[in-house]
Amino acid sequence: MGVGLFQYTVLSVLVFLLGALGLMIRKNVIVMFLCLELMLNGVNILFMALARCRGSVEGQVIVLFVMAVAAAEAAIGMAIITTFYRNRGGVGVDRADLMKW
Amino acid sequence: MVINPWNLVFLFFALLVLLSAVGVVAIRHPVYSALSLLANLCITAVLYLVLMGAPFIAMIQVIVYAGAIMVFFLFVIMLMNLRKGEYEERMVPWRLLLGVSAAAVFAFQVFILAGEWRGFLPPGAHGFGAKDLSHLIFTRYILAFELVSVLIFVAALGAVALAKKKL
Secondary structure, X not given: OOOEHHHHHHXXXXXXXXXXXXXXXXXXXXXXXXXXXXHHHHHHHHHHHHHHHHOOOHHHHHXXXXXXXXXXXXXXXXXXXXXXXXXXXXXXXXXXXXXXX | OOOOXXXXXXXXXXXXXXXXXXXXXXXXXXXXXXXXXHHHHHHHHHHHHHOOOOHHHHHHHHHHHHHHHHHHHHHHHHHHOOOXXXXXXXXXXXXXXXXXXXXXXXXXXXXXXXXXXXXXXXXXXXXXXHHHXXXXXXXXXXXXXXXXXXXXXXXXXXHHHHHOOOO
């Protein structure tokens, strides 16, 4: 009995969940962004495992595209965070209260 | 009973991946949190390289993710130069409770779904390299590939427009 798809699924879901948990409980915008990257990484693990299991390359191609989109998203996100920090004087999400009821 | 050595390798790296992922969430200081994510990405690359036989993706993971994106993150964190009072945050217990319970429900659902996936992954280092990937990218996924280049160009423009003080 070797390492199968189920073990990789468990690993990937746990990494994804830790990212989601961090997104829910942290208040620092930068750390929330890091947790977003963690979630993307968890999904990548699952894509790679499925590609390996099916013996096809397509999962790896999708992982490449996910990485490219993550790079674009990181650039935009960091620009938004820099502007946020400059306008609000901090990185806590509590400071984004302009539209708060 | 003979223990398969690949199982031990997988277990070791999976534990390291989970440990560094916990570090990203639990460490208070943003720089150490980012370094923990860096460790996570590198160990995942090792997992790809050793167990899944994907040397090209492993290399790209280290170069693009760990090299470019994480350096970018660290650069921004250090640019902000947060003092001790600014990054400290209170961990509110009911938020923690709410997050953990939501995560547990999601994990339960996924594990019920994934319980029937019994596919076997042959471990080892004979998989797909850059040749197979590029063949597929430049034939079937050529439109998506070109669109990704447009996306990155637009993202660069948008980042400049957002971060500029006065347009």
